[in-house]
Amino acid sequence: MKRKSYGNHSGNSPIRSYAASASSIRIWFEDGGIYEYDDSRPGHEHVQAMMRLAEQGNGLATYINRHVRKNYARKL
Numbered sequence: 001m002k003r004k005s006y007g008n009h010s011g012n013s014p015i016r017s018y019a020a021s022a023s024s025i026r027i028w029f030e031d032g033g034i035y036e037y038d039d040s041r042p043g044h045e046h047v048q049a050m051m052r053l054a055e056q057g058n059g060l061a062t063y064i065n066r067h068v069r070k071n072y073a074r075k076l
Contacts, residue, residue: 001019001021001026002019003017003019003026004017004019004054005017006018006054006057006060007057007058008058009056009057009058013060013061014029014031014061015027015028015029015030015060015061018054018060020051020054023038023044024036024037024039024047024073025038025050025051026076027050027054027060033075034076035072035074035075035076036072036073036074036076037072037073040073041071041072041073042071042072046067046068046071049063050063050064050068
């Protein structure tokens with residue numbers, strides 16, 4: 001997985017960067033937390049939606065707060 005900077009088009013996102021593979025996404029937060037989400041937790045549909053939002057650089061933190069919360073595969 002190659003780490004990419006999050007676009008943060010809103011200017012106030014707590015997300016710094018992300019890295020995606022075919023079945024998972026890792027997210028680096030400004031507070032230093034790193035979380036991995038995958039097809040097992042929170043599930044394929046959520047991971048795909050999170051990948052789309054990460055590439056767009058907008059709405060990822062809101063999506064996580066509304067739909068995923070603490071349903072991550074692992075904290076790194």
